[in-house]
Amino acid sequence: MIKKLVPVGLSNRHVHLSQAHIDVLFGKGYELTKFKDLSQPGQFACNEKIDVVGRKGKLTMRVLGPARGNSQIEISVTDGFALGVNPPVRDSGNLADSPGGKLVGPKGEVEITEGIIAAARHIHMHTADAEKYNVKDKEYVSVRVTGERGLVFENVLCRVSPSYALEFHLDIDEGNASGLKNGVEVEII
Amino acid sequence: MIKKLVPVGLSNRHVHLSQAHIDVLFGKGYELTKFKDLSQPGQFACNEKIDVVGRKGKLTMRVLGPARGNSQIEISVTDGFALGVNPPVRDSGNLADSPGGKLVGPKGEVEITEGIIAAARHIHMHTADAEKYNVKDKEYVSVRVTGERGLVFENVLCRVSPSYALEFHLDIDEGNASGLKNGVEVEII
Numbered sequence: 001m002i003k004k005l006v007p008v009g010l011s012n013r014h015v016h017l018s019q020a021h022i023d024v025l026f027g028k029g030y031e032l033t034k035f036k037d038l039s040q041p042g043q044f045a046c047n048e049k050i051d052v053v054g055r056k057g058k059l060t061m062r063v064l065g066p067a068r069g070n071s072q073i074e075i076s077v078t079d080g081f082a083l084g085v086n087p088p089v090r091d092s093g094n095l096a097d098s099p100g101g102k103l104v105g106p107k108g109e110v111e112i113t114e115g116i117i118a119a120a121r122h123i124h125m126h127t128a129d130a131e132k133y134n135v136k137d138k139e140y141v142s143v144r145v146t147g148e149r150g151l152v153f154e155n156v157l158c159r160v161s162p163s164y165a166l167e168f169h170l171d172i173d174e175g176n177a178s179g180l181k182n183g184v185e186v187e188i189i
Numbered sequence: 190m191i192k193k194l195v196p197v198g199l200s201n202r203h204v205h206l207s208q209a210h211i212d213v214l215f216g217k218g219y220e221l222t223k224f225k226d227l228s229q230p231g232q233f234a235c236n237e238k239i240d241v242v243g244r245k246g247k248l249t250m251r252v253l254g255p256a257r258g259n260s261q262i263e264i265s266v267t268d269g270f271a272l273g274v275n276p277p278v279r280d281s282g283n284l285a286d287s288p289g290g291k292l293v294g295p296k297g298e299v300e301i302t303e304g305i306i307a308a309a310r311h312i313h314m315h316t317a318d319a320e321k322y323n324v325k326d327k328e329y330v331s332v333r334v335t336g337e338r339g340l341v342f343e344n345v346l347c348r349v350s351p352s353y354a355l356e357f358h359l360d361i362d363e364g365n366a367s368g369l370k371n372g373v374e375v376e377i378i
Contacts (some may be wrong), residue, residue: 044313077365078267089337089368120337138378148278152341176266179278 003134004188009167010175016072026107032065053102056084073116076173090117122157124164149179193322193377198356199364205261208371214294221254242291245273263339265362278309311346338368
């Protein structure tokens with residue numbers, strides 16, 4: 001049987017912005033500029049950064065492009081302590097009843113009423129990888145991490161699309177807890 | 190078969206100090222004062238706090254008593270980023286070749302050459318619990334955490350002594366990554 005290996009991508013805190021919010025934060029009609037491509041096709045880290053302000057503090061975060069339908073701020077639970085915000089663990093796009101905060105850019109600021117989450121860990125899979133690994137879209141799998149902080153992540157959502165590249169996304173808390181670094185390969189069991 | 194349940198104790202960053210270092214930081218012959226008892230018999234959180242200074246920053250940490258043979262600074266990997274220190278994952282007391290830093294108290298400061306670690310997760314067990322759970326001192330077990338961030342921690346060291354109380358110790362990164370809170374019961378599997 002083949003080993004179902006997946007490279008790790010650790011997500012530091014970042015924001016996705018709607019064009020309406022980009023207009024407020026950076027100026028009407030502003031277009032995000034690319035800092036570097038990300039491993040998921042079409043996704044890129046921007047040169048632009050903003051401040052996210054909570055009840056207790058603020059954190060500077062990089063914007064990821066392209067613009068999305070809704071702004072979404074992805075932080076770790078640790079970041080939440082610094083901000084004074086308790087982020088629910090959510091799949092991307094599921095923002096109902098999540099906490100909001102203030103977004104501050106160079107040209108303006110906006111108060112959002114929801115959108116701050118801790119992203120639920122997940123695996124992006126190209127359709128060909130899913131076929132090879134015998135995994136379906138929206139299936140949950142377990143992933144083993146070896147080493148001194150070895151553990152098995154359960155409840156890992158697989159998201160399959162011809163526009164995805166194979167990668168296991170988890171946040172900095174999860175990376176630190178398991179001793180993982182970017183690019184290390186872990187195994188679906 | 191009985192369920193082998195263990196209550197969780199999350200360890201935030203803290204320091205254990207030698208009497209020699211207490212003398213420097215708080216004054217010759219100073220005795221630590223109790224803020225509150227911890228769950229492990231004889232161990233207590235102190236009213237005293239010190240600053241730990243690394244290459245990039247400093248963090249204020251509570252002192253735990255009583256005094257120990259060697260000073261030991263326990264931080265998370267996340268704390269390590271703030272300090273500019275890369276803590277190795279170690280069992281308590283195993284400090285060889287760990288990084289040092291500057292300790293700053295109200296009466297003085299001291300440069301330590303080693304002693305900063307990320308504590309390896311472990312279970313304290315009273316001898317009676319170990320017998321009931323059929324676990325030996327220094328045995329490694331796996332622990333399942335349920336819930337949306339459910340996972341199985343592997344390589345969990347059991348430490349058995351008649352002077353211990355049953356408790357699974359892990360750091361804040363590990364607690365955030367698994368969604369655990371103090372006092373929640375998890376299961377040895």
